[in-house]
Amino acid sequence: MNQNSLIKNKMIEIFVATQNKHKQKEIKDILKIISKDIKREIIPVFPSEKEKVPEEGKTYFENAFSKAIWWIENKKVNIPVLSEDSGLEIFALGKYPGVMSSLIPHKDATDKDRCLFILQKMKGISKRDARYVSWVVLILPQENYWIADYGETYGIIIDEIRGENGFGYDPIFFSTELQKTFGEANQEEKNLVSHRMRAISKFKKVFEKL
């Protein structure tokens, strides 16, 4: 085995700074797909305990950045840290709920409560276009380096809850590309077109060089 193949086979551990179990599962699957593409195994490490990480930014980027930095500063994480902040944007509602997506109608609401709340808000509105946006930040603490990028995916808000897969607003988000709701799509289908997959994929070249 020559030097190059040794480097190619090296595993990379990445700390994934999300405490949302659904996002963890999606990101794990996405990193598996990217690992295959770049022929290196990316191993996600998730937070082992629930922590109160402040999320007070006005933008997805600010939130993603502050979530990543929090683990480096407070928990001394010393491997690459990947964090993500995302949201649903409904154009007829002025891109609401956007960065507030995990807080409406209040922070302890269930996913179902949030979907019903949006359906109620959308009653009588015929223009129902929406998109999901994901901003991802990767910080390399040892190199004093960071990079950020985003992904998006478009759809419409239907007028009922449809499907039991996914999380959050997935059962009311009808994907234009999949022609079904993310709640009806399986994980593999959602990953083909998701905002999260699109954002994280933009780091392929950086992952390759880690």
Ligand code: ITT
């Ligand atoms: P972390 O901060 O720990 O990562 P979180 O759930 O609080 O977890 P966000 O602050 O990024 O994450 O909130 C994003 C919210 O937007 C999420 O809780 C959902 O309500 C919604 N959302 C984002 N991406 C989604 C997706 O792929 N499917 C369904 N809902 C999504």
